[in-house]
Amino acid sequence: MGIYFRKLSCVLLITAMMSLSFQALAQAPASLSVPKTNGSGVQQRLDAIRYLDSTRSTDAVRALTKFLQDPAPEVRGAAILALGRMGPAAQTIVPELTKALEDKDAGVRGKSASALGSIHTGAETAVPALTLALKDPDLGVRNTAAGALGRFGAKAASAVPALAELIHKEPEQYVREGVADALGNLGVAAVPALIDALVDKRPGVRTRAALALGAIGPAAKEAIPALMKAEQMDPVATMRGFASVALKQIKG
Structure with missing residues (x-):
């Protein structure tokens, strides 16, 4: 039980630093501060992303976006998947997800394509980049990009x-x-x-x-x-x- 509470406290500390605690988001200022991170805290950052994902709050979008610049591809990918699960509520960060289609890591590129397909409503500006991703050297990215384009329907003609x-x-x-x-x-x-x-x-x-x-x-x-x-x-x-x-x- 003690281990559980120590871990929970660590996660809440990170998210509090990023979002001034999501229990008080209604009073949080527009600018959220994300602590500096490095490779040694990958698991902590993944835990923070899981916490933010669990809130399913539109306010979590801002905090999750900070992780798109993380040095660890698994962290970037986890944040992208969490954003994709928010669907159209995450359409404000479509430009950032579109940029992530150029990530050096194929897994991140594929997750970005998947997230854009999940958002789709209001994400039509990503269609040209997803079309370009059909030529990605990674077959998984090509496949995911095709599926994402299909989610846009006639808007991806x-x-x-x-x-x-x-x-x-x-x-x-x-x-x-x-x-x-x-x-x-x-x-x-x-x-x-x-x-x-x-x-x-x-x-x-x-x-x-x-x-x-x-x-x-x-x-x-x-x-x-x-x-x-x-x-x-x-x-x-x-x-x-x-x-x-x-x-x-x-x-x-």
Whole structure:
């Protein structure tokens, strides 16, 4: 019990120094002070982030943002994930999260893409940077960036050419499948790219493309000839079935 209270006191001391104690946030001044940190206190800083995350308070955004400059990538990443979990309430720090897409650590870049996708409402300014992240050397970042763009829906239509290029050039199948899913969320602008994906050499990509076209619905009527061909001629029975379902969804 004594160990628990010593640890809790340490966490509360850090957060109090950053936020003048979140129990009194209503009276806290606009400027919150964050103590200087170094590598020796990584666990303490992670504990502080967990505490701030648990408050689910919009006032925690300001304090968590301070950790985006932390020297430890695990701390930066934890703060970014906490901010992402706050959703649209964290849209004020979209510029900082967008900048984090250029972090030297791939894990931090991927978490930044994920957080931007979680916020999405009011985060449309991040679409160009997320589109650029589709060319990231790390496949996990590319995959997460594609998924994040899908969360923006039609507001990320400008990313369709880059997503279309990725679905053809990406060597990893699961990334290509994720791209197909993302395209399906972007609406009618993605239909031509999804039609092309119906003849991808990998069955998983073809089926995801068919599902995505079906999800778009009647607006994807341009895909009817290609889906009819897939329904009749695709060598994989599952794909033929998905093409049939997509045709029904499009035709109504």
